[in-house]
Structures are given as structure tokens and as C-alpha cells.
Amino acid sequence: MSHTIGSFLFDYLHKQGVTHAFGIPGDFALPTFRWLEESPLELITMTHEPSVGFAADGYARINGLGVACVTYCVGGLNLLNAVACAYAEKSPLLVISGGPSPNDRKHDSLIHHKVRSFDSQRRIFEEVTCAQALLLDPETAADEIIRVITAVRTQCRPGYIEIPYDIVDMPIKQPTIRNLPAPESDAENLEAALQEAAQAIAGAKQPVIVADVELARHGMTDLAVAIAEKLNIPIASTLLSKSIISETHPLYIGVYAGGLSEPVCQEYVESSDCLILLGAFMSDMFLGLYTAKLDRRKTIFIGSEKLRIGLHAYENVEMKDFLSGLATRDIAKKEFDNPYKLKPAVPLTDAERAETLDAESFFRIFGLTLAEDATVVCDTGDSLLGAIGLRTSQRNNFLSDAYYLSMGFSVPATIGAIAANPGSRAYCIVGDGAFQMTGMELSTAAKYGMHPIVCILNNDGYGTQRHIIDGPFNNIHRWDYIKIRDVLNYGKAMRVDTKGALEAVLKEAAKTDEMYIIEAIIPRGDSSKSLRRMGEKLGELRNKDKRK
Ligand SMILES: Cc1ncc(C[n+]2csc(CCOP(=O)(O)OP(=O)(O)O)c2C)c(N)n1
Ligand SMILES: [Mg+2]
Numbered sequence: 001m002s003h004t005i006g007s008f009l010f011d012y013l014h015k016q017g018v019t020h021a022f023g024i025p026g027d028f029a030l031p032t033f034r035w036l037e038e039s040p041l042e043l044i045t046m047t048h049e050p051s052v053g054f055a056a057d058g059y060a061r062i063n064g065l066g067v068a069c070v071t072y073c074v075g076g077l078n079l080l081n082a083v084a085c086a087y088a089e090k091s092p093l094l095v096i097s098g099g100p101s102p103n104d105r106k107h108d109s110l111i112h113h114k115v116r117s118f119d120s121q122r123r124i125f126e127e128v129t130c131a132q133a134l135l136l137d138p139e140t141a142a143d144e145i146i147r148v149i150t151a152v153r154t155q156c157r158p159g160y161i162e163i164p165y166d167i168v169d170m171p172i173k174q175p176t177i178r179n180l181p182a183p184e185s186d187a188e189n190l191e192a193a194l195q196e197a198a199q200a201i202a203g204a205k206q207p208v209i210v211a212d213v214e215l216a217r218h219g220m221t222d223l224a225v226a227i228a229e230k231l232n233i234p235i236a237s238t239l240l241s242k243s244i245i246s247e248t249h250p251l252y253i254g255v256y257a258g259g260l261s262e263p264v265c266q267e268y269v270e271s272s273d274c275l276i277l278l279g280a281f282m283s284d285m286f287l288g289l290y291t292a293k294l295d296r297r298k299t300i301f302i303g304s305e306k307l308r309i310g311l312h313a314y315e316n317v318e319m320k321d322f323l324s325g326l327a328t329r330d331i332a333k334k335e336f337d338n339p340y341k342l343k344p345a346v347p348l349t350d351a352e353r354a355e356t357l358d359a360e361s362f363f364r365i366f367g368l369t370l371a372e373d374a375t376v377v378c379d380t381g382d383s384l385l386g387a388i389g390l391r392t393s394q395r396n397n398f399l400s401d402a403y404y405l406s407m408g409f410s411v412p413a414t415i416g417a418i419a420a421n422p423g424s425r426a427y428c429i430v431g432d433g434a435f436q437m438t439g440m441e442l443s444t445a446a447k448y449g450m451h452p453i454v455c456i457l458n459n460d461g462y463g464t465q466r467h468i469i470d471g472p473f474n475n476i477h478r479w480d481y482i483k484i485r486d487v488l489n490y491g492k493a494m495r496v497d498t499k500g501a502l503e504a505v506l507k508e509a510a511k512t513d514e515m516y517i518i519e520a521i522i523p524r525g526d527s528s529k530s531l532r533r534m535g536e537k538l539g540e541l542r543n544k545d546k547r548k
Helices: 005-015 030-038 049-063 076-088 102-106 120-126 138-155 187-202 213-217 221-231 263-270 319-328 359-369 382-389 410-420 432-447 463-468 481-488 499-511 529-542
Strands: 020-023 042-045 066-070 093-099 131-134 159-164 207-211 235-237 252-255 274-278 299-302 307-309 312-314 375-378 398-400 426-431 453-458 492-496 516-521
Touching: 005 030, 005 138, 005 159, 020 030, 020 049, 020 410, 030 042, 030 066, 030 093, 042 410, 042 432, 049 066, 049 076, 049 093, 049 398, 049 410, 049 432, 066 076, 076 093, 076 120, 093 120, 093 138, 120 131, 120 159, 131 138, 138 159, 187 274, 187 299, 187 307, 187 312, 187 319, 207 221, 207 263, 213 221, 221 235, 221 319, 235 263, 252 263, 252 382, 299 319, 359 382, 359 453, 359 499, 375 382, 375 410, 382 398, 382 426, 382 453, 382 463, 382 529, 398 410, 410 426, 410 432, 426 432, 432 453, 432 481, 453 499, 463 529, 481 492, 481 516, 492 499, 499 516
Parallel strands: 020 042, 020 066, 066 093, 093 159, 131 159, 207 235, 207 274, 235 252, 274 299, 375 398, 375 426, 426 453, 453 516, 492 516
Antiparallel strands: 299 307, 307 312
16 A cells, blocks of 8 residues: 555554544644544544643553644644653653644744744754654655654653654655564573572562552563562552552552552561562652662662662663563562451441541542542642552553653543543542643543543642642632533533532442533642651751751
């Protein structure tokens, strides 16, 4: 079949398993959007480019590759923060931007949307993408497209393709690049590392695995679970990898995040004599704002870029080879009695139902009514910190930008999650501040007939920051959030301020096939225990009056 650059690009993405693309067109990108429309991909047109990025990122985290299509500079630069988030958190997101023609570029003309030079946008994106291509030559365009998409898939970082509006319609030359060979481990280093690791695990009384986000991104969660099950070693997740394994798995012990962890999990991990960190991002959030007490000498660390066992570093050992090797080593099964056994959920009493809602009970009640196959997307703030103890039962059904922590992620990422997994009912938990950033993207949910359940935690402003340094800068204008239903003329909405009312509306929302906006009133100043702990810790770092 003969292809143009546009048809080849979207056909290739479809063959890679992509079903949806997210975007907003503009004149430089319209010819590309035409090819997108003719392709097997379904386009979801959003209302603002930051949301395009977060939706494509949410989709990518579930599907393995997401696509954001925008116009030159005004669209692309609007998208930048979301792409930075995807870069920081290793989400495989492809940016496709329209651009000026090679002819325009021959003169130093002031063409609309141009910032400083014709290359400004591409150069800015170099900082937040792992591969870039500006398709000026149809002869090499197919190879360039494959090169960038391959890099996105293998490195799990965003990529950037800019296509001039007139080039996209040109016939393509058949690509010459075929599958690149997978990187290989150094056999001697691999064997030495496996021996040292196996010995450390065999000699340990209390080994524990912390399974972090790189495992999920690089498709190695099954291997980690196989090791854990074979050796009977418990697994913790992190804020960023929450739901990497089913949170009802008998070996699961909770979310580890230093002093922000669930206490039993923190105690177990930090008293371990063999801590196996798989695919970990050693961020300040992982370390609970440096409250973590981990001993390097008792740690096996394997990530996509390094392997360290105790104080020994091993070069050129691929994570996949190391984990496959470990899964087949002969190591005796461990004794383990889960200290974090799931307790049966305690239903609300009638007396409790009449009580005023607060942040901690929001999450308890949310957990009580959550369906097994639901997806939960959380925004920055108490929406995320309060959800630490929530138990979801499916794998990879909890999404949050828990390291980069950009507000505004959750509503658009929920739309991406619904596109990627339409069979799962999607819940979004979002603060009032974050909702004011991208919440109006619910317009897109309405446009495409989606039915998320959106819980807005209205604590009257920037609650997280009130714990760090408070002042009038943390106040926001109070919206009448449930009126958004009327603006969109879509779905249902309810404001609740008691525990019983929240329970009732969550049950009702789960039953109906409609979008539901639930405004949960949380008293100003109240927050979950985890957020309070984080706020106090950050307060000690940021507030000159509390700095130690
Ligand atoms: C895009 C962006 N801007 C600013 C911040 C800094 N910030 C972190 S938490 C927060 C307040 C969040 O308020 P809200 O969404 O209401 O959640 P709450 O803290 O009240 O739970 C702010 C402004 C951020 N993380 N992201
Ligand atoms: Mg708030």
C-alpha cells in the first residue's frame, strides 16, 4: 500500500497498539489532523493543550504509548509542562506538532506563532524528550518516525515529531530501519551480580521488594511478582507505582514513602536486612522528604540505568536479564507472615453517617464503595496523600503524577484512562485548586459521552500549602462546583458535607451510567494524616520560622 507521511505515521502508531490520539488543531497542524481523521485512530479533541498532554500521558501509562497532536508553538508550548511531567515520570508519550514549511524556513520571515527562530519549539522540546525529528525530507521521514517511536517505547520517555504542513501530504519512501537488536548484558557481570544477589537474599531473614514505576513502564512487573511469589517475599509499592501489583495480593504490604508511608510498611521496609529496590526512582517523594532510613549496604538496587548490590556496582547488566536470572535461581522459600493483612472493611455506623465529613473519612468511605474493577486517578494535594491507604484490587488502575506533582493532571488523565480502558469505571479525586486549573476539561468527557465520577475535595483553597507556609496566597475563589453540570448540561452533580451523604452519593453514582460531579466539603485546615506529615516536613524545609 502506498503511503503519505501522514498516513504512514498514524498507520504505524495503530500497528503499535495505539487506538486514540488527543489534540487541538491549528493551521500548521490541520493537514496532519486530516490524516489522523482518515486513520484508524480515534481523535479526542480537548479544550486546552495542557489537558491534551495529561490525557495522552494518562492513556500512555495504561496503553504503553500515547499521542498528543498540536499546532506549532502556541499549541506545543502550551503542552510543555505536561510533557515535562511525562519525561520526569517516564511515560511513553509522543508529541506530534505541525510546523512551517521548508520554504518558509528559507527566509527569516515573521510567520505567525514563530517565537524566536523556526527551531525554537524543537529546541525547547529537546529538554523534555528523548528523541526528536523535524521531518523536512520525505526521503528519510519514515526512518525518522520509526527512530523516534522506537526511542519512546524503549526509553519510556516522550518523543517529538514536527511535520511541516506541506510535507505531511507527500508520498513516503519505504522505511529502511527494521527492528533494532535489544541491548545485551555482559554475561560475566550478569552472573557475578546474580550470585551476589542470590547469596544476599538466601542469607536474609526479612527480605522485602519495593516495586517501583520503571518495572511497570518496561513491562517487567510479572517478573517481579514471579520472584516474590516463588520466594515468598513481600512487596511494597511507592506513591508513583501504587497499584503496580494488586493491593489485595497476599504479599502486598502497602505504599513505602519514608516517613509518609503507612507505618507498618515503613517499619517492615526499614528493618529489612535485604531491601530489593526494583525500578525505583529515588526521588525526595520516594524518600518521604528525606525521612527514609535505608541502608545502602543491605540494598539490591536494579533500575534501567544501574545495578548496585550493597556497595558493588555492576555495569552493562540489563534489568530484564537480571530479573529473569533471579526468577530461576535456586533460593529457598522465605518465611513471611504478612503484618499488613487486609482487615475486613468496617462499614459506617448510623451515628457516623450523621457526622461532618473530613479528609480522612472521605478516603475511608471512598474505599468502602469502590468497585473492584474501577480506575482511580488522583491529583496533587490531599487527593494523592490521602489515597495512600486506599486499596484497589486491579493492577495498574491507580494513576497519579506523584513525583512531578503538577496540579491539573487528574481530570484530563481520567479522560485518557477512559479511552485506554473503557471497561473500567474511572474515578477522579481532585482538589478545588487543581480542579480550577483543568476541571473544565469535563467538557471533553461530555462531548465524548464518558462517565467519570469526579470527586472535588473542596477544602477552600490550597490546603497542602497551608501546612507549609500559610497566607492569603493560598485562598482561591469559591466556585459553585456542582453548577458545572448545568454549564455542560451533562451528567449529575451533588454537594455533600456529611459522611452518610458521601456514602449515599458514591453508591448512587456507581450504579448510574452518567458522569457524576461530587463536591465533598472538607473543613478548611483539615487534611489526611499523610498530608499533615508531609506539610510539617516541608514546612521545616521551606519556612524560615520552622527551619531546623
Ligand atoms: C501546576 C502547579 N502549580 C502549583 C503547584 C504548587 N502547589 C502544590 S499543592 C498546591 C495546592 C493544591 O490545592 P488543591 O488542589 O486545592 O489541593 P489541596 O492541597 O487543597 O488538597 C499548590 C498550589 C503545583 N504543584 N502545580
Ligand atoms: Mg484544596
